[in-house]
Amino acid sequence: MAKYSIGIDFGTLSGRALLVDVRTGEEIATSVYDYPHKVMDEMLPSGKRLGVDFALEHPRDYLDVIEKTISAVIRESGVSPDDIIGVGVDFTACTVMPVKADGTPVCFLPGFRDNPHAYVKLWKHHAAQDKANKLNETAAARGEKWLARYGNKISSEWLVPKIWQILTDAPEVYEEMDCFIEAADWIVWQLTGKETRNSCCAGYKAIWHKQDGYPSKEFFAALDPRLENVVEEKLGGEILPLGSCAGGITPEMAAKTGLAVGTPVAVGNVDAHVCVPAVGIDGPGKMLAIMGTSTCHILMCEKECSVPGICGYVEDGVMPGLVGYEAGQSCVGDHFAWLVNNCVPPRYFEEAKAHGMDIHVYLQEKASEQKPGESGLLALDWWNGNRSVLVDVDLTGMMLGMTLTTRPEEMYRALVEATAYGTRKIIENFEENGVPVDEFYASGGIAEKSAFVMQIYADIIRKPIKISGSAQGPALGAAIFGAVAAGKKNGGYDSVYDAARMMGKLKNITYLPNEENAKVYDKLYAEYSTLHDYFGTGGNDVMKRLKEIKKGVQNA
Ligand SMILES: Nc1ncnc2c1ncn2[C@@H]1O[C@H](COP(=O)(O)OP(=O)(O)O)[C@@H](O)[C@H]1O
Numbered sequence: 046m047a048k049y050s051i052g053i054d055f056g057t058l059s060g061r062a063l064l065v066d067v068r069t070g071e072e073i074a075t076s077v078y079d080y081p082h083k084v085m086d087e088m089l090p091s092g093k094r095l096g097v098d099f100a101l102e103h104p105r106d107y108l109d110v111i112e113k114t115i116s117a118v119i120r121e122s123g124v125s126p127d128d129i130i131g132v133g134v135d136f137t138a139c140t141v142m143p144v145k146a147d148g149t150p151v152c153f154l155p156g157f158r159d160n161p162h163a164y165v166k167l168w169k170h171h172a173a174q175d176k177a178n179k180l181n182e183t184a185a186a187r188g189e190k191w192l193a194r195y196g197n198k199i200s201s202e203w204l205v206p207k208i209w210q211i212l213t214d215a216p217e218v219y220e221e222m223d224c225f226i227e228a229a230d231w232i233v234w235q236l237t238g239k240e241t242r243n244s245c246c247a248g249y250k251a252i253w254h255k256q257d258g259y260p261s262k263e264f265f266a267a268l269d270p271r272l273e274n275v276v277e278e279k280l281g282g283e284i285l286p287l288g289s290c291a292g293g294i295t296p297e298m299a300a301k302t303g304l305a306v307g308t309p310v311a312v313g314n315v316d317a318h319v320c321v322p323a324v325g326i327d328g329p330g331k332m333l334a335i336m337g338t339s340t341c342h343i344l345m346c347e348k349e350c351s352v353p354g355i356c357g358y359v360e361d362g363v364m365p366g367l368v369g370y371e372a373g374q375s376c377v378g379d380h381f382a383w384l385v386n387n388c389v390p391p392r393y394f395e396e397a398k399a400h401g402m403d404i405h406v407y408l409q410e411k412a413s414e415q416k417p418g419e420s421g422l423l424a425l426d427w428w429n430g431n432r433s434v435l436v437d438v439d440l441t442g443m444m445l446g447m448t449l450t451t452r453p454e455e456m457y458r459a460l461v462e463a464t465a466y467g468t469r470k471i472i473e474n475f476e477e478n479g480v481p482v483d484e485f486y487a488s489g490g491i492a493e494k495s496a497f498v499m500q501i502y503a504d505i506i507r508k509p510i511k512i513s514g515s516a517q518g519p520a521l522g523a524a525i526f527g528a529v530a531a532g533k534k535n536g537g538y539d540s541v542y543d544a545a546r547m548m549g550k551l552k553n554i555t556y557l558p559n560e561e562n563a564k565v566y567d568k569l570y571a572e573y574s575t576l577h578d579y580f581g582t583g584g585n586d587v588m589k590r591l592k593e594i595k596k597g598v599q600n601a
């Protein structure tokens with residue numbers, strides 16, 4: 046009798062459930078739900094305006110995903126709930142929220158609906174950069190040894206700057222919350238009725254270490270005396286390893302979703318890391334880029350190496366027995382979306398429609414008529430700051446070489462190339478610091494949809510690129526961890542390595558570098574590197590000065 050697991054993937058704009066056969070990885074049914082509140086970066090539902098660099102979400106949308114998509118995949122597949130042996134959950138991270146001891150989000154409380162800090166702070170909430178800067182200075186001054194694990198800089202996207210911002214800007218929210226929790230763990234809590242924390246979110250996003258735990262009370266007190274006991278007061282209890290079972294589906298959730306009471310639920314996971322077994326990766330030296338709104342680069346290695354500018358490395362952070370490394374680009378597909386929404390004249394949309402094409406596909410088809418270097422354009426891929434290797438959200442985008450003949454498709458191509466140069470920087474940085482990148486895999490919406498983008502990447506990084514066999518890498522990965530939480534005794538797996546080999550998959554296509562293009566791109570990459578260092582490492586801080594002026598004018 047076939048057995049199934051469900052992966053629930055919470056992305057930036059939508060959540061989805063995927064029902065998978067645990068023996069083959071075959072995807073039986075899927076259902077997607079777009080968050081009605083989208084990303085709140087300008088105002089709250091009440092109309093209250095938000096500050097510069099805010100990015101919030103509404104937890105109601107996450108509950109709707111659970112209720113709508115799980116029942117939909119069970120219905121569509123016709124599978125008996127008794128044959129669904131496990132559930133896994135992954136989420137964007139660090140996507141964190143203040144909640145009460147019973148799990149109620151603070152933004153649901155009557156006195157807090159108009160308070161921005163009561164809502165979910167999405168991974169790309171960048172308004173705590175001043176806190177991240179102070180945290181990094183303090184950690185460096187105190188010689189905190191954990192700083193090296195995080196590429197020598199903690200990003201403003203991570204948990205501590207975000208909770209510190211709440212403490213200073215909305216102390217009433219800090220007081221009201223009983224815990225500050227990753228949305229991944231909160232969803233697992235909603236499903237099982239048990240509060241758990243997972244080692245992936247804690248390790249990469251909350252400065253937690255398997256042996257050393259969190260940073261010391263002295264460190265937190267040096268940031269702000271009121272933070273001295275933040276770990277005990279707000280960050281909850283035991284941290285569980287990936288693949289472990291957090292608990293079973295509660296009767297209330299069973300009624301809402303159609304799952305059987307007690308179905309095992311895996312501890313939460315991060316959307317990027319969870320994808321690794323979904324492409325069948327089961328060892329070191331194989332970098333997976335999960336390419337969508339942003340890109341995360343996940344890689345495993347046998348040893349711990351200090352690599353500047355990465356997001357971090359965590360022992361067992363991706364799969365047990367290996368050190369998992371994460372780096373990333375805060376903005377990838379968001380560049381293309383920005384261009385489409387702001388720089389493309391109506392006639393392009395009309396032409397795309399007449400050809401029955403999506404606007405991205407249409408622009409890419411036009412851009413593919415050009416050769417590398419032909420447009421004379423070069424861009425820096427920092428429209429949403431730089432995550433790796435500069436770890437600086439105050440950097441902004443730039444495009445050089447525009448003339449009166451520059452066309453939208455050329456700008457589109459320049460942005461694609463810029464993101465590929467950013468990926469090459471990340472790869473070289475790993476290799477220069479002792480972490481080999483022998484193979485390159487891609488997953489996510491862009492890898493799935495765009496041969497144009499993937500060929501440019503292969504030419505620029507000079508490596509063959511293998512593509513995920515699933516259009517829904519994170520959801521498949523979450524389903525894999527659901528099967529591991531169920532365990533062999535229930536028809537699942539005892540090891541994520543076994544599950545990856547059986548359920549992970551690749552497409553029957555590899556993008557190979559074109560040597561002629563690669564030679565031109567080597568020259569363009571050298572120019573990119575010059576600009577990258579000039580604007581990104583202090584040669585000219587004009588981007589930061591402009592941002593300061595902007596903030597001053599907006600705040601006035
Ligand atoms: N055909 C395409 N080629 C390249 N990028 C695309 C294409 N269609 C959409 N995009 C970009 O893909 C991104 C969404 O990626 P996806 O993986 O679906 O979402 P997410 O990263 O939020 O999970 C958007 O930023 C969009 O601009």
Ligand SMILES: O=C(CO)[C@H](O)[C@H](O)COP(=O)(O)O
Nearest residue numbers: 057137138168317337338339
């Ligand atoms: O930092 C992350 C993982 O560590 C985020 O989850 C990620 O960057 C957001 O993902 P997406 O672009 O797929 O929405």
